[in-house]
């Protein structure tokens with residue numbers, strides 16, 4: 001069939017007239033009778049690096065060039081006239097039949113990759129481009145096949161294509177004009193287009209209509225200066241599906257130089273699910289934060305109502321104790337004098353009286369803690385440095401916590417001043433330190449630190465500048481349920497008789513009354529940190545008050561006007577002052593006091609008035625009496641401040657306050673101090 005003497009062969013065109021050098025008679029004959037043009041074509045085919053094979057429509061080989069010999073290991077003489085099927089691996093027969101059938105009916109078949117058997121039985125992967133051989137009338141009379149071994153590069157490329165296909169992100173390659181030239185399977189899934197509908201289209205097809213114009217501009221800029229970069233920045237990018245729906249995406253851009261110019265590759269990821277998950281997480285976080293704040297608010301409300309109850313009871317008790325403590329002192333004095341004369345009769349009674357006095361002192365301590373919790377203590381805030389308070393109280397703390405606990409202080413410099421009652425802050429520190437000690441029975445470290453803090457709205461406090469005191473221990477820690485109740489008065493986990501459960505309640509009341517807050521962070525087995533926040537102040541520090549003189553000084557007949565609505569306390573004050581050498585004028589109401597101040601003949605040296613009375617506040621009484629008698633000195637007496645009159649419960653720095661219940665010594669010392677003007 002391959003011989004040129006065979007008219008059919010000549011009609012096969014170049015493929016039919018060519019074979020390897022040893023192709024035998026057919027080839028020689030072809031060379032002899034071929035016109036010069038054919039000879040040229042034959043030479044091209046012969047020397048081609050591709051294996052070029054021709055065959056009849058039945059698959060019988062009609063020509064076999066040198067590269068075919070090298071590729072498959074069969075000499076032309078052996079293959080010409082033989083069925084090409086000898087090269088097919090067992091499972092590829094049908095594929096080949098299908099290819100031949102397609103070519104036979106004039107269908108175009110693209111280059112395809114397949115496997116072939118070499119003469120030595122080894123398999124090689126080849127790329128084959130089949131084409132029909134037609135006669136002069138255009139009828140298909142044979143098949144020419146150009147074969148090339150699939151190179152490592154091609155195999156690698158195929159693998160990369162496989163990777164591209166498997167990539168979870170849509171990958172879209174565009175040329176410099178923004179035309180899509182390649183895309184992967186994920187692109188079809190993500191955007192809902194068939195690949196064929198995308199290739200050749202402008203990439204803006206995948207961009208929401210509203211953003212297309214901008215996209216074209218950005219694309220042109222990118223192509224002018226391509227670089228590796230994620231897109232977006234601040235705003236979320238959106239892409240458009242084939243059905244017109246929009247969805248959020250993340251896009252990363254890269255680029256590659258090719259023979260056809262720069263290709264940009266966009267890796268597009270649908271982030272709908274991620275954004276939904278993020279939104280859900282944010283929602284849960286916000287919900288948890290809301291619940292936390294609600295929990296804190298509820299706790300604050302519970303403590304507030306407990307405070308009102310406890311404060312109310314404590315107020316009444318305080319007045320009773322004021323009476324008891326002083327009358328007990330009077331009785332005790334009498335008994336002690338009697339005991340000197342008749343010890344057998346009175347000595348044991350004197351001891352009993354001491355028990356009564358001691359119990360009363362303890363009662364006074366407790367009521368003051370309750371008053372502090374109920375925010376009814378009269379406070380005398382002044383501008384101070386918390387560092388100074390910590391330093392002042394350090395010695396006392398070291399003594400209170402014992403040797404097995406080490407005290408460290410971490411005081412930050414440049415601390416803002418706060419306005420607070422230093423005595424109360426000391427009490428806060430002592431209570432917290434004692435609790436820490438109790439939580440570190442086996443020893444540990446107690447750290448007291450201070451620092452400035454800016455608080456936003458989230459903390460349940462007005463936003464602003466605060467100073468934080470941190471009291472941290474390495475003790476037992478607190479379980480969640482204990483943390484939840486720790487500030488309640490009388491809540492204690494300590495054995496009966498060891499703790500009253502008023503320590504933290506006092507801390508809470510003091511800190512809240514000072515406009516701050518106290519927080520607990522604790523982990524069982526690790527330790528506890530209490531953080532007290534107090535508002536920073538812009539006020540300048542006030543002058544320090546003079547220290548109290550000890551000893552019981554007596555009066556020199558000066559006149560004292562006492563205004564007190566509680567008869568028992570009034571009586572106590574009268575008796576103490578009389579015995580102390582003073583003239584006493586008594587009134588139970590502020591208005592009476594003004595009358596007395598107006599009517600009294602002699603000089604009134606001192607006014608002692610309750611801070612809070614039903615008809616008029618102590619401050620106002622003092623003001624009016626001073627208007628009548630400008631040289632009068634004033635002492636305020638108080639055991640509590642009603643929260644409703646919070647401002648009246650706060651005295652200006654510099655005024656003298658005598659806390660009820662007072663002892664004889666306290667009263668007389670204070671009176672003397674004020675009269676002497678120190």
Ligand SMILES: Nc1ncnc2c1ncn2[C@@H]1O[C@H](COP(=O)(O)OP(=O)(O)OP(=O)(O)O)[C@@H](O)[C@H]1O
Nearest residue numbers: 435436439477492493494499500501502503504528
């Ligand atoms: N630093 C701490 N470490 C572990 N638990 C603590 C700490 N501080 C307080 N607690 C727990 O909180 C409870 C309440 O403390 P609070 O100071 O109000 O009362 P108390 O110490 O039991 O008694 P009181 O202080 O009146 O003597 C304690 O009984 C304890 O269980």
Ligand SMILES: [Mg+2]
Nearest residue numbers: 431435503504
């Ligand atoms: Mg305590």
